[in-house]
Amino acid sequence: xxxxxxxxxxxxxxxxxxxxxxxxxxxxxxxxxxxxxxxxxxxxxxxxxxxxxxxxxxxxxxxxxxxxxxxxxxxxxxxxxxxxxxxxxxxxxxxxxxxxxxxxxxxxxxxxxxxxxxxxxxxxxxxxxxxxxxxxxxxxxxxxxxxxxxxxxxxxxxxxxxxxxxxxxxxxxxxxxxxxxxxxxxxxxxxxxxxxxxxxxxxxxxxxxxxxxxxxxxxxxxxxxxxxxxxxxxxxxxxxxxxxxxxxxxxxxxxxxxxxxxxxxxxxxxxxxxxxxxx
Numbered sequence: 001x002x003x004x005x006x007x008x009x010x011x012x013x014x015x016x017x018x019x020x021x022x023x024x025x026x027x028x029x030x031x032x033x034x035x036x037x038x039x040x041x042x043x044x045x046x047x048x049x050x051x052x053x054x055x056x057x058x059x060x061x062x063x064x065x066x067x068x069x070x071x072x073x074x075x076x077x078x079x080x081x082x083x084x085x086x087x088x089x090x091x092x093x094x095x096x097x098x099x100x101x102x103x104x105x106x107x108x109x110x111x112x113x114x115x116x117x118x119x120x121x122x123x124x125x126x127x128x129x130x131x132x133x134x135x136x137x138x139x140x141x142x143x144x145x146x147x148x149x150x151x152x153x154x155x156x157x158x159x160x161x162x163x164x165x166x167x168x169x170x171x172x173x174x175x176x177x178x179x180x181x182x183x184x185x186x187x188x189x190x191x192x193x194x195x196x197x198x199x200x201x202x203x204x205x206x207x208x209x210x211x212x213x214x215x216x217x218x219x220x221x222x223x224x225x226x227x228x229x230x231x232x233x234x235x236x237x238x239x240x241x242x243x244x245x246x247x248x249x250x251x252x253x254x255x256x257x258x259x260x261x262x263x264x265x266x267x268x269x270x271x272x273x274x275x276x277x278x279x
Contacts (some may be wrong), residue, residue, distance in 0.1 A: 003265065005187035008111060008131060009090060010064045011262055012036035014188030015178070015253075016134075017195045018169060019043070019068025019092050019141065020241075023203045024195075026053050030060035031200040031255040036263070040066040040092055047075045047144035051082050066113070084108040093136070099128035113167070117145035119157040126162040133162060134190050137170030141193045141243035143229045144221060152184070160183030175265035182270060193243040194214040195239060197252050203240075208252050210237030216247030219258040246270075 005014050017024065017032040019040035020222045029039030041057055044050035057065055065146055067088050069079060072095050080101065083091060094115035105112050106129075114125040115134045135158040138148025151170040159166045168181035169190035181189045196203050197211045210232050218233050219242055232240045
């Protein structure tokens with residue numbers, strides 16, 4: 001599965017964990033990186049707490065990991081300084097145009113990935129100089145765009161629109177999603193909800209079990225301040241963020257088991273496709 005994306009990030013498998021605020025802590029981030037993917041440390045509103053989580057992650061893994069940096073986060077300048085001081089080399093930005101940060105991030109030697117929800121956004125951030133884009137479809141959990149485009153449509157449109165590597169996100173939870181993403185032209189996948197229902201995630205057990213109990217119609221989009229978010233329905237778990245892929249998740253597992261299975265099941269299929277194309 002080595003490609004431009006894995007080389008860019010220095011990882012073994014093109015599987016990225018979404019940087020979910022508050023619940024994507026050091027333990028989860030390190031577990032994904034140690035399993036061959038790329039963990040992404042979620043934001044903390046408290047800057048000192050976030051810095052401590054970075055230090056904990058570095059103590060738990062010597063593999064590449066990213067930090068999530070929403071552009072509306074408080075104390076942005078302080079967090080940029082922490083990124084520099086801690087030697088962070090991969091940053092995932094979101095919620096705005098990262099152009100104003102690119103100078104500082106480049107000076108710090110960072111590879112920058114940006115989350116987008118529309119092809120026109122991908123073009124703008126590519127022009128700003130990001131190294132890769134994460135095309136997140138409306139199936140995803142957490143904060144979602146008002147004009148939601150499905151991953152099946154968004155990913156190939158973004159692939160056609162930019163020259164940098166594209167990561168598909170939203171509605172992906174197993175090897176079939178990984179294979180589908182490659183078929184759409186993406187070079188990797190980002191998983192969020194699938195990495196909530198794991199032993200290493202900081203989410204509460206009731207949240208994890210709510211995801212495991214949910215069916216395909218058990219999420220909904222609700223107002224979240226000026227934006228909106230996809231959550232589990234009230235009768236499943238009031239207010240807990242989760243994507244539609246919850247309907248495919250039936251049990252809490254370890255990160256390593258999930259990644260190992262995805263890779264083992266996807267590699268033969270991808271090899272078969274590649275061999276047929278060469279024939």
